[in-house]
Amino acid sequence: MKRYVLILTLLAAISVAEAREQRPSRAKLQEQATEAMAEADSLRTLTGVQQSVIDSLQSLLDGAEARLMARSNALRSDASAPVDPEQAAADSIAALQLRLERKQIESTFDTNGLTVLDTLSSGNDALFVILYGNNTWKYVRNRAVARDSTIFEKYWDTKSLFPYQKVDMSSMPQSVVIDLIDSTKSYHYPYKGAVNPRGKYGPRRGRRHQGVDLPLKTGDSVYATFCGRVRISQYVSGYGNLVIIRHDNGLETYYGHLSERLVEPNQWVEAGHIIGLGGSTGRSTGPHLHFETRYYGQAFDPERLIDFKNGILCRETFLLKKSFFSIYSNAGQDFDDEIANEEQDKKEAAEKAAMRYHKIRSGDTLGALAIKYGTTVSAICRLNGIKPTTILRIGRTLRVR
Numbered sequence: 001m002k003r004y005v006l007i008l009t010l011l012a013a014i015s016v017a018e019a020r021e022q023r024p025s026r027a028k029l030q031e032q033a034t035e036a037m038a039e040a041d042s043l044r045t046l047t048g049v050q051q052s053v054i055d056s057l058q059s060l061l062d063g064a065e066a067r068l069m070a071r072s073n074a075l076r077s078d079a080s081a082p083v084d085p086e087q088a089a090a091d092s093i094a095a096l097q098l099r100l101e102r103k104q105i106e107s108t109f110d111t112n113g114l115t116v117l118d119t120l121s122s123g124n125d126a127l128f129v130i131l132y133g134n135n136t137w138k139y140v141r142n143r144a145v146a147r148d149s150t151i152f153e154k155y156w157d158t159k160s161l162f163p164y165q166k167v168d169m170s171s172m173p174q175s176v177v178i179d180l181i182d183s184t185k186s187y188h189y190p191y192k193g194a195v196n197p198r199g200k201y202g203p204r205r206g207r208r209h210q211g212v213d214l215p216l217k218t219g220d221s222v223y224a225t226f227c228g229r230v231r232i233s234q235y236v237s238g239y240g241n242l243v244i245i246r247h248d249n250g251l252e253t254y255y256g257h258l259s260e261r262l263v264e265p266n267q268w269v270e271a272g273h274i275i276g277l278g279g280s281t282g283r284s285t286g287p288h289l290h291f292e293t294r295y296y297g298q299a300f301d302p303e304r305l306i307d308f309k310n311g312i313l314c315r316e317t318f319l320l321k322k323s324f325f326s327i328y329s330n331a332g333q334d335f336d337d338e339i340a341n342e343e344q345d346k347k348e349a350a351e352k353a354a355m356r357y358h359k360i361r362s363g364d365t366l367g368a369l370a371i372k373y374g375t376t377v378s379a380i381c382r383l384n385g386i387k388p389t390t391i392l393r394i395g396r397t398l399r400v401r
Ligand SMILES: [Zn+2]
Pocket: 199, 209, 211, 212, 213, 289, 290, 291, 338
């Protein structure tokens, strides 16, 4: 009996000791389980994001499929029904007018500095889906499957600003429809800020300005306006540090006076990619972005596309008319013109600030006024278109300086 008690006591002691030993390892297991649960949770969130992308892609594909079906049905019924060419023309004009309407398209979100989590297939060879670390995603063109690769091959020159000498513009139609954005909705303002009133596009005092001037602070980010490929990234006299990007629709955008260029020729860029920093290099009297939009080297007013003050793209589809081109635009900008205009503006502003007027009172004479304002009778006569013998009417205002 005593022996049994002893054995039982021993067994009990052993199991207590075992339990003591096991307690810490159980706690560790618990900890590991919690960690595993958290990991599973985060994976589930990620899968959730991917799932939502896949879902939205699926619905896009479904939509495309439905449209395709509708179109083939329509074609089938068209084949049997007589086609009314007038109606068809009216329909296509109405559709084009709808596309050309003025809109307000905001910039794509800024992905500069975001981590790329994953690149997924979109079901369409031409597009990828990129997942970013902040749970956002966007479509990006697959550059291996360029829709019209000749855009980036023909007249492609990474050294010469104007590679279009051989293009016969006289054969260009009176207007061209240009899609500014497609399903990827890729647009970003180059810089958000008002256009300097003196830096608008077009002729001023017989001098030409081929772009717009946007005052900025040196070091401010300058963004690629649409997707495309960098054609020029070099220091050019006049423009200073210049980046030229050619876009998928054939337009080219110019970014001049940069303090730094952050892209290389032949590099592919997405809309919103920071391509350089604002500055005042080249022929420039202060930090600003000289921004141009060109088609086959011909400049037109960038304000036709972009509301720079609000950073908004004004249309999805642009009807570029030949009449928009300056006849002088098949070359770069003459920045001496830009500076000459600025100097003349300053001179005129100073003259305006120095103007003085005098209201005639009883007893005033031209001679007395000339002495009072430190000028001459003939100068006062010239400013007011009067003669020294003109009788001064009381209450009349004369410009004296
Ligand atoms: Zn300019």
